[in-house]
Amino acid sequence: MLSDRLRRRPSRIPPGEQAAAQECPFQRTIAVHAAAAETGGFADGVSMAAAFALGAEGVQMGTRMLACAESPAHANWKGAIVRAEETDTVFLNRGGNGPALRALRTQRTTRLEFDNPENMRSEFAGVQQLYFGGDMEAAVPLTGQVCGRIDSVKPVRQIVEETIRGFHETVDALGARYGAAAAARGAMA
Numbered sequence: 001m002l003s004d005r006l007r008r009r010p011s012r013i014p015p016g017e018q019a020a021a022q023e024c025p026f027q028r029t030i031a032v033h034a035a036a037a038e039t040g041g042f043a044d045g046v047s048m049a050a051a052f053a054l055g056a057e058g059v060q061m062g063t064r065m066l067a068c069a070e071s072p073a074h075a076n077w078k079g080a081i082v083r084a085e086e087t088d089t090v091f092l093n094r095g096g097n098g099p100a101l102r103a104l105r106t107q108r109t110t111r112l113e114f115d116n117p118e119n120m121r122s123e124f125a126g127v128q129q130l131y132f133g134g135d136m137e138a139a140v141p142l143t144g145q146v147c148g149r150i151d152s153v154k155p156v157r158q159i160v161e162e163t164i165r166g167f168h169e170t171v172d173a174l175g176a177r178y179g180a181a182a183a184a185r186g187a188m189a
Contacts, residue, residue, distance in 0.1 A: 037056060037058035043150055064146065074133060087148070089102050097119065098121070123140045
């Protein structure tokens with residue numbers, strides 16, 4: 001069961017970046033054949049079901065939980081996540097010193113998108129002003145492309161309940177469509 005937001009707003013992520021955002025975490029799960037909690041791109045039951053179908057036993061919802069009611073992050077950051085499309089993020093530190101990062105597009109991150117600083121850590125010096133003061137230019141606002149599927153700030157309890165309900169609806173729909181009952185219907189036809 002795709003959410004209304006997914007149905008009405010198809011992804012505008014360029015094909016090369018879709019693969020990076022969606023396939024790589026799942027490939028990691030398949031390759032290790034071990035219990036794993038996946039990170040990156042999870043905000044609802046549909047994405048959780050996809051991860052479980054590929055072998056994950058849990059998901060971490062970083063951006064989704066950053067934009068929850070209980071998060072201490074400033075309302076400016078939460079609001080920026082809610083208003084953002086998938087294409088409102090940038091991929092930073094491509095080939096730079098340290099890890100590659102995904103962040104909301106701001107003046108700072110636009111400048112950094114193709115200009116790797118010698119020390120990316122220096123771009124986080126104002127993280128307190130970002131998280132608690134709401135200054136979106138004070139540091140790099142790490143945020144995943146999943147921001148485009150987050151349409152409101154909700155309490156954690158509601159997020160978890162909706163995610164679990166959506167997970168079960170998705171798994172049940174897949175079972176009805178592709179499971180034993182569907183196979184039996186096909187055999188009778």
